[in-house]
Amino acid sequence: MPEPEPASFEGLYKAHRPRVQRLCRLLLKDSFEAEEVGQEVFLKVFRQFQNDSRPDDWSAWISRVTVNACHDRRKSAWWKWWRSSSGELQLAEYPSAARGPEQEAIGREEQRRIWHSFRVLSPRQQEVFVLRYMEGWSTEQVAEALAISNGSVKNHLFRAVHSMRKALGDRS
Amino acid sequence: MTRCLNDKKLFLISEGEGDSQQRSHLKSCRSCGARHERLAVDLELLSKTLSTAVPSLYPAPLRMPMFYRSLPIAVALFLGIALVWGESRLLSPISPSSTELIFNRDLTQFLDQVSDALFSNATGKDSEVISSDPDVASVQAALGQDCSNECRELFASLDKSVPAK
Numbered sequence: 163m164p165e166p167e168p169a170s171f172e173g174l175y176k177a178h179r180p181r182v183q184r185l186c187r188l189l190l191k192d193s194f195e196a197e198e199v200g201q202e203v204f205l206k207v208f209r210q211f212q213n214d215s216r217p218d219d220w221s222a223w224i225s226r227v228t229v230n231a232c233h234d235r236r237k238s239a240w241w242k243w244w245r246s247s248s249g250e251l252q253l254a255e256y257p258s259a260a261r262g263p264e265q266e267a268i269g270r271e272e273q274r275r276i277w278h279s280f281r282v283l284s285p286r287q288q289e290v291f292v293l294r295y296m297e298g299w300s301t302e303q304v305a306e307a308l309a310i311s312n313g314s315v316k317n318h319l320f321r322a323v324h325s326m327r328k329a330l331g332d333r334s
Numbered sequence: 335m336t337r338c339l340n341d342k343k344l345f346l347i348s349e350g351e352g353d354s355q356q357r358s359h360l361k362s363c364r365s366c367g368a369r370h371e372r373l374a375v376d377l378e379l380l381s382k383t384l385s386t387a388v389p390s391l392y393p394a395p396l397r398m399p400m401f402y403r404s405l406p407i408a409v410a411l412f413l414g415i416a417l418v419w420g421e422s423r424l425l426s427p428i429s430p431s432s433t434e435l436i437f438n439r440d441l442t443q444f445l446d447q448v449s450d451a452l453f454s455n456a457t458g459k460d461s462e463v464i465s466s467d468p469d470v471a472s473v474q475a476a477l478g479q480d481c482s483n484e485c486r487e488l489f490a491s492l493d494k495s496v497p498a499k
Contacts, residue, residue, distance in 0.1 A: 188384060276383045295381040301349060320345045327376050 171211045175204060178224050185225065188292055189232035189285075199235050203228050225297050226307045229289050236285050272330070279329030287322040290315055339366050344373055 182203050186196035206227050210216065217223035280288065286308075293304045294315070301319070305312045339347070339356060346352055347360060348370065360366050 184385070273383055276380060280380075280384060292384075295377060296385050316346065316349060316351075319349070320342055323345060323373075323377065323380070324341060326380055327373075330376065330379075 171208055174207060174211065174220060174224075178207075178221065179204070181221075182224060182228050185228045185292060185297075186232055188280075188296070189229065189288055190235060191281075195235065199228075199231050203231050206231075222299075222303070222307075225293065225299075229293060229307065233285065233289065275329050275331075276326065279326040283322050283325065284318075286310075287318045290318040291322045294319055338363060339369075341369075341373075344370050348373055348377070 179200070182200050183196060186199045186203075187193055190196045190199060203224065207220075207224060210223070280291070283291070289308060290304055293299045293307065294301060299307070301312055301315045305315045308315070339359060343352060343356060344360075344366065347356060352360075360370055
């Protein structure tokens with residue numbers, strides 16, 4: 163059962179902002195872009211909050227709006243042209259606060275490989291992976307949110323997982 | 335005995351698909367079971383890494399691609415400037431350059447001098463010849479031997495008309 167949603171817009175903002183920012187940073191290439199799209203998302207949330215027809219599940223609604231906003235941003239011709247030849251991405255420092263014992267064990271090199279393999283996935287594969295494994299949606303929910311078939315979601319998922327595992331290499 | 339499951343079938347089983355035959359094979363086959371477990375571990379590792387540590391990502395500084403990407407903008411800017419300049423040249427009235435002005439002024443002065451020399455000598459000659467004796471003499475000296483008979487007679491008449499000093 164979903165947690166009760168905050169009664170005010172400020173409460174919604176506080177509750178969902180970190181998740182929206184993380185989604186944007188996963189799906190877009192730099193943090194400035196992610197910040198911008200995150201603000202656009204909360205503008206939409208604010209408008210929806212003022213409407214009478216509020217969604218039952220704000221969390222799912224916000225996730226869907228965020229993924230679609232990132233998708234639209236990446237589809238824009240100017241963005242595509244500008245980013246297409248921006249080349250390799252460099253990983254800056256990992257946030258130290260987020261590094262627990264498990265993260266330490268994974269190792270920096272492994273994290274780098276995982277991130278790089280995620281970055282080279284197609285936009286659709288990234289979206290499907292994020293919604294399915296990080297947001298915990300079912301394949302049917304992902305299919306509905308992205309307006310594609312369930313089989314297509316599974317195909318995208320398999321390709322994404324396969325290429326990311328390939329990048330991880332043999333760890334035995 | 336059924337054949338071992340491929341990666342896609344294993345993945346689909348983990349997504350809740352797959353028929354009973356495949357599931358029973360997965361239970362009985364140690365190799366497939368190990369691969370299936372490995373897949374679950376990898377999926378957890380991937381999602382955990384991506385969700386817990388989001389590093390700051392930024393495009394690597396690439397000078398050449400940026401240069402090449404800026405080229406169309408530079409060319410467009412140059413063409414725009416050239417177009418505006420060309421248009422302004424076409425629309426503005428033709429004004430001669432300073433060298434042309436100097437040349438025209440010199441030419442005008444020269445032509446004035448030539449015309450003065452030609453016409454003042456021809457028209458003002460009679461009055462001056464009549465009025466001044468040295469001038470008549472100088473004209474006579476200038477024309478000299480080329481002077482025709484009529485000219486000589488004219489000078490002679492002039493000599494008579496001018497009173498002796």
